[in-house]
Amino acid sequence: MSLSLVRPVLVSAVLFMAITGLAYPLAATGLATALFPRQSSGSLLRHGDTVIGSSMIGQDFRTPHYFHPRPSMTGDLPYNAAASGASNLGPTSAKLRDAVRERAEAFRKENHLAADAPVPVDAVTASGSGLDPDISLANAHAQSARVATARHLAVDKVDALIDQQALGRQWGVLGEPRINVLALNLALDSASIRTLP
Amino acid sequence: MSIDIVQFALLLALMAGLVVVAGRWLTRVLTAQNHWLPERLGYRLLGVDPAAPMDWKRYGIALVLSNAAMMLLGYVILRLQGWLPFDALQRPAQTPDLAFNTAASFITNTNWQSYSGESSLSNLSQMAVITFLMTVSAASGIAGCAAFIRGLAQREARDVGNYWADFTRIIWRLLLPACLVLSLVYVWQGIPQTLASSTDATTLEGATQHIVVGPVASLEAIKHIGTNGGGFYGVNAAHPFEDPTPLTNLLHMLAMFLVPSALTYAFGRMLSRRRQGWAFLAAFVVMFVGFLSVEYPAERHGNPMFTSLSVDQTPGATQPGGNMEGKEMRFGIAQTSAFVAVTTAATTGSVNAMHDSLTPVGGMVPLFLMMLNDVFGGVGVGFINLVSFAILTVFLVGMMIGRTPEFLGKKIEAREMKLVMLAVLAHPFCILGFTALAAVWPGASASFANAGPHGFSELIYAYTSGTANNGSAFAGLNANTPFYNTTIGLAMLMGRYFTLLPMLAVAGSLATKRSAPESLGTLPTATPLFTCLLIFVIVVVGGLTFLPALALGPIVEQLAMTASQFF
Numbered sequence: 001m002s003l004s005l006v007r008p009v010l011v012s013a014v015l016f017m018a019i020t021g022l023a024y025p026l027a028a029t030g031l032a033t034a035l036f037p038r039q040s041s042g043s044l045l046r047h048g049d050t051v052i053g054s055s056m057i058g059q060d061f062r063t064p065h066y067f068h069p070r071p072s073m074t075g076d077l078p079y080n081a082a083a084s085g086a087s088n089l090g091p092t093s094a095k096l097r098d099a100v101r102e103r104a105e106a107f108r109k110e111n112h113l114a115a116d117a118p119v120p121v122d123a124v125t126a127s128g129s130g131l132d133p134d135i136s137l138a139n140a141h142a143q144s145a146r147v148a149t150a151r152h153l154a155v156d157k158v159d160a161l162i163d164q165q166a167l168g169r170q171w172g173v174l175g176e177p178r179i180n181v182l183a184l185n186l187a188l189d190s191a192s193i194r195t196l197p
Numbered sequence: 198m199s200i201d202i203v204q205f206a207l208l209l210a211l212m213a214g215l216v217v218v219a220g221r222w223l224t225r226v227l228t229a230q231n232h233w234l235p236e237r238l239g240y241r242l243l244g245v246d247p248a249a250p251m252d253w254k255r256y257g258i259a260l261v262l263s264n265a266a267m268m269l270l271g272y273v274i275l276r277l278q279g280w281l282p283f284d285a286l287q288r289p290a291q292t293p294d295l296a297f298n299t300a301a302s303f304i305t306n307t308n309w310q311s312y313s314g315e316s317s318l319s320n321l322s323q324m325a326v327i328t329f330l331m332t333v334s335a336a337s338g339i340a341g342c343a344a345f346i347r348g349l350a351q352r353e354a355r356d357v358g359n360y361w362a363d364f365t366r367i368i369w370r371l372l373l374p375a376c377l378v379l380s381l382v383y384v385w386q387g388i389p390q391t392l393a394s395s396t397d398a399t400t401l402e403g404a405t406q407h408i409v410v411g412p413v414a415s416l417e418a419i420k421h422i423g424t425n426g427g428g429f430y431g432v433n434a435a436h437p438f439e440d441p442t443p444l445t446n447l448l449h450m451l452a453m454f455l456v457p458s459a460l461t462y463a464f465g466r467m468l469s470r471r472r473q474g475w476a477f478l479a480a481f482v483v484m485f486v487g488f489l490s491v492e493y494p495a496e497r498h499g500n501p502m503f504t505s506l507s508v509d510q511t512p513g514a515t516q517p518g519g520n521m522e523g524k525e526m527r528f529g530i531a532q533t534s535a536f537v538a539v540t541t542a543a544t545t546g547s548v549n550a551m552h553d554s555l556t557p558v559g560g561m562v563p564l565f566l567m568m569l570n571d572v573f574g575g576v577g578v579g580f581i582n583l584v585s586f587a588i589l590t591v592f593l594v595g596m597m598i599g600r601t602p603e604f605l606g607k608k609i610e611a612r613e614m615k616l617v618m619l620a621v622l623a624h625p626f627c628i629l630g631f632t633a634l635a636a637v638w639p640g641a642s643a644s645f646a647n648a649g650p651h652g653f654s655e656l657i658y659a660y661t662s663g664t665a666n667n668g669s670a671f672a673g674l675n676a677n678t679p680f681y682n683t684t685i686g687l688a689m690l691m692g693r694y695f696t697l698l699p700m701l702a703v704a705g706s707l708a709t710k711r712s713a714p715e716s717l718g719t720l721p722t723a724t725p726l727f728t729c730l731l732i733f734v735i736v737v738v739g740g741l742t743f744l745p746a747l748a749l750g751p752i753v754e755q756l757a758m759t760a761s762q763f764f
């Protein structure tokens with residue numbers, strides 16, 4: 001009884017590997033490349049010939065004249081898009097408490113906030129991927145005075161840019177309102193900010 | 198908050214709509230008489246007659262042996278990865294214990310990952326091992342369930358269908374078309390699908406960022422439709438390339454529910470007992486909503502530690518608030534809580550946030566859902582598990598009110614009850630046994646990332662996830678050691694086949710029985726009362742079995758958190 005199973009068992013492994021492991025993903029790749037060339041290669045952003053990032057993937061920003069992303073726990077350096085990772089610290093972890101305290105103090109200091117000023121939770125917690133491209137609107141507005149000072153701009157111009165760049169819920173219902181840090185910083189660098197009200 | 202409720206309602210409404218569509222489609226696939234051209238070519242290559250009937254034993258042997266051959270093929274490719282072409286990043290082969298763990302994980306539909314995808318697997322392995330095993334394990338699960346349903350429908354016969362025909366049709370008619378369409382929608386939303394491995398970007402501040410890409414969308418599609426759950430990237434669907442927008446997040450959740458919920462409908466049609474199918478679906482939905490309504494407030498309320506450090510976690514118009522450690526901005530609290538509940542209910546194991554960083558109660562919900570293992574459940578096996586509890590319920594109630602236990606017109610006798618108890622008990626035995634072993638194994642605790650009760654939660658989560666064939670993790674645990682790779686690998690194999698095979702035997706045994714006419718003494722099983730009894734039995738049996746272990750982990754941690762105690 002089992003001998004008659006040898007051929008179908010062995011052949012089915014190889015056959016279905018070829019169908020589901022090669023033909024299917026290759027067909028999907030062919031169709032995706034033809035229909036959505038930009039997204040299929042990773043939604044890359046370019047300045048001339050240079051790739052400057054992906055609109056889906058967060059980047060590290062440290063200088064004061066850019067908006068800063070959420071804390072990242074990827075690999076050996078933050079926003080390493082070749083080694084996604086998170087803290088995996090639990091809610092009663094002393095390490096997490098110390099990290100949050102340090103980040104909150106650093107956030108208040110760099111943004112010239114009062115010592116007990118509330119800090120938006122997403123600014124002091126590491127994201128799940130370590131590559132979160134977005135921050136909350138509260139986080140962005142808390143940073144706008146610093147960015148405005150560093151760029152010699154009026155704060156309300158920077159705040160207006162935040163509102164212009166803000167992403168709403170998808171289709172008005174799904175997900176959360178947020179702002180893409182890379183898009184916001186690119187808009188800061190472009191001339192568009194000078195024409196804002 | 199109201200918009201969050203709207204999102205939950207939308208998820209359930211769309212799922213309910215898809216039940217009928219997918220259920221009809223699935224029924225047609227499983228009851229088809231014709232053969233498509235590629236299917237006929239396949240049968241010829243395999244040398245099988247797709248019309249030849251099989252009894253449950255032959256069906257089960259074919260399933261297990263073909264799974265074994267596929268697992269071996271996957272293992273070999275993983276071990277040879279270093280020599281295989283098309284990898285610009287030249288990622289080396291996996292070690293023997295890791296390759297065993299990976300192959301066992303993906304053939305059992307678990308998708309536990311002791312490795313991190315982007316640094317460990319080439320694009321060829323992601324396709325020819327991971328995508329391949331994801332598809333065939335899902336097809337095997339659905340085929341097993343089809344045989345099970347036919348066994349319940351049979352009268353005085355042994356035939357439960359032909360494994361090769363079921364397996365082939367499920368792949369050609371259900372999985373491949375659905376996955377191809379879904380993967381294109383995913384690419385439209387921003388999931389990459391390319392044979393390139395990485396791109397170097399120069400960031401605005403002048404640093405270099407290596408962006409790893411690959412055939413992600415085709416893997417994501419089968420990962421969710423097949424309730425598999427293994428990620429292309431280390432952080433799974435938290436990665437913006439695996440789940441770039443709130444819409445893809447919703448589609449992931451709907452895809453996970455698609456087959457498990459459609460199977461209740463297909464069951465109702467194939468047995469001409471539609472009310473019974475709806476009664477089972479109602480049990481799924483009631484339990485799911487119950488668990489979600491614990492998960493969401495726990496995460497939304499957040500961690501009192503944040504407030505004590507003057508960190509603002511109040512939900513409002515400008516921020517989602519709550520416990521954002523390990524979560525992504527685009528999902529916030531609502532879409533994350535829903536995903537946590539869906540992925541552990543449907544035992545997918547895909548995660549869009551780090552479960553290790555959930556609040557204690559928020560982490561207990563996915564743990565308990567996997568311990569129950571039958572709120573929707575994985576493709577095929579979840580439904581089988583639910584029926585095993587339905588038989589147990591019929592038996593318990595029969596004992597209490599002095600009626601002969603009957604289920605779907607068949608008498609439930611000693612042989613069936615023994616097999617059902619084997620399937621029901623294998624699950625906690627495996628979870629608690631391996632957890633106890635690891636707790637005393639020298640050096641095993643060195644893998645914990647968190648101290649105190651949370652470390653124990655990491656441990657029991659690992660074996661629960663493995664046994665339930667879920668695959669999600671409290672990912673701080675460093676499970677890539679020979680001890681964990683081997684024991685979790687065994688837990689996955691036992692969890693899969695020690696529930697699937699006994700229940701196939703039950704179906705085989707019921708198939709040969711005469712149909713007993715319903716009488717006044719028959720307990721009706723398609724009523725709201727029975728659905729309530731079924732939920733009660735599931736929760737009480739699950740609760741009594743696992744409550745002591747939960748008390749050592751999440752429950753004591755919740756008390757510590759409210760008392761501001763840190764470890």
